[in-house]
Amino acid sequence: MDEYYWGRYTDTVREFYEALRRHEFPDLPDCNENRAHLIAQLMGTGTAEAIHLLHALHRSLPLQGDVCEFGVCQGATSALLAYEIMSTPKRLWLFDSFKGLPKPSDKDVLLNDIFNLGSMARYEGEMCCGMESVQARLDDVQFPKDRVVIVPGFIEDVLPQAILPQRVSFAYVDFDLYSPIAVTLQYLDRVLSIGGIVIVDDYGFFSAGAQTAVDEFLETRPGRYKFSMSTDYAGKFCLLEKVTV
Numbered sequence: 526m527d528e529y530y531w532g533r534y535t536d537t538v539r540e541f542y543e544a545l546r547r548h549e550f551p552d553l554p555d556c557n558e559n560r561a562h563l564i565a566q567l568m569g570t571g572t573a574e575a576i577h578l579l580h581a582l583h584r585s586l587p588l589q590g591d592v593c594e595f596g597v598c599q600g601a602t603s604a605l606l607a608y609e610i611m612s613t614p615k616r617l618w619l620f621d622s623f624k625g626l627p628k629p630s631d632k633d634v635l636l637n638d639i640f641n642l643g644s645m646a647r648y649e650g651e652m653c654c655g656m657e658s659v660q661a662r663l664d665d666v667q668f669p670k671d672r673v674v675i676v677p678g679f680i681e682d683v684l685p686q687a688i689l690p691q692r693v694s695f696a697y698v699d700f701d702l703y704s705p706i707a708v709t710l711q712y713l714d715r716v717l718s719i720g721g722i723v724i725v726d727d728y729g730f731f732s733a734g735a736q737t738a739v740d741e742f743l744e745t746r747p748g749r750y751k752f753s754m755s756t757d758y759a760g761k762f763c764l765l766e767k768v769t770v
Contacts, residue, residue, distance in 0.1 A: 538565040541572050550580045556609075563605045563666070570602060570726075573759035578602075581722045581764060582609055582695050588718040590694035593618040595680065595709050596726075598652060600659030602697065607668035616672045618690050620709075622679045625653030632703040633734035645732065652701070680705045684712055693717050699726040703734025710742045714749075723765040728754070730761035739763060 539561035546553050553576070564575045582592070592610055597603045597619045607617050628649045635645040642648060656675060663673055676687050681704065693716045700706045706725060713723055727735045743750060743765075751766040 535562055535565045538572050542576060545573060545576050550576060553580050553583055559608060559666075560605075563601070563608055567601045567605070568599065571760055574726075574755065574762060575605065577755060577759050577762075577764075578697060578724060579605075579609060581724055582606065585695040585718075585720065585722045586610070586613060586615075588694040588720050590692035590716070590718045590721060591616040591618055591690040593620065593690065593693055593696040593713075594699070595620045595696065595705070596699035596701065597621040597654075597659055598699075599654040600662040602699070603659055604662040604666050604668075606697070607663055607673065608666045611666070611668060614672075615694070616674060616690070617668065618674045618676065619659060620676045620680055620683065621654075621656075621659075623654065623656050623677050624679070625650040626701060627679055627681075627705060629732065630703050630734065632737050633732040635731075636729070636733055637731050639731055681708050684708060689716075691716060694721045696721075696723045697726070698723060701727055701735065702732055703738045706735055706738035707742065710738065714742075714746065717767045719767055719770065721767050723767075724762055725765065726760075726762045728761055728763040739765070 539558065542561050542564060564572055567575055592606055592615050594603055594606060598621070603617070603619050610617065626648050629645045633645050640651060656677060659675060676683055680700065693713060696713055698706060698709055700709060717723065725735060725739050728739060729736045743752060749767065749769055751768050753764045755762045
């Protein structure tokens with residue numbers, strides 16, 4: 526996309542974003558044009574989903590704890606989160622295998638063949654991006670290097686041995702498949718502040734594993750989380766707000 530059409534696209538995103546913010550999320554703090562520019566760079570996350578994400582993030586900012594993203598891919602969402610928490614003391618924790626998707630489990634039934642690969646098994650290793658792409662995007666928004674922690678590796682291997690945040694206020698989980706989402710939710714349940722929010726992307730989309738992981742998690746913790754689904758126009762994700770220990 527050349528500079529002219531990129532500018533026109535960014536303008537369209539800005540207009541849509543502003544309309545949504547004014548009419549549906551008037552309590553979302555306004556921001557300068559950099560927010561629209563970062564939203565326009567998102568891949569796989571539309572403007573409507575992005576503004577839902579930002580609204581949830583800002584609701585959680587007064588709470589104790591850091592901000593996490595599980596499944597960062599090329600780092601576009603990471604840069605948006607970093608930009609939004611720039612004025613806070615919060616750290617940004619980014620988790621990704623940087624080797625693509627893990628091997629799907631039996632619970633990962635293919636719902637939407639987004640790459641036209643023909644089977645769930647063939648998605649192993651797909652969606653692979655390098656760590657340098659993430660770091661470059663964080664550099665672009667000038668997020669302090671001492672406030673970001675990039676944790677490489679499959680989450681099942683990372684959690685038992687990595688240095689992790691002891692308290693989390695907001696997390697965006699975009700791991701696509703059952704096992705990494707289930708493991709991540711179990712960890713977040715221990716460290717999420719009361720009132721903290723977890724957004725799980727692809728609930729009911731791509732792999733059935735995402736919805737199964739969330740549903741099983743909630744079944745074993747009745748009353749601990751307030752569950753809500755995205756509106757139809759915003760995409761496929763769910764929001765979990767912790768209401769009690």
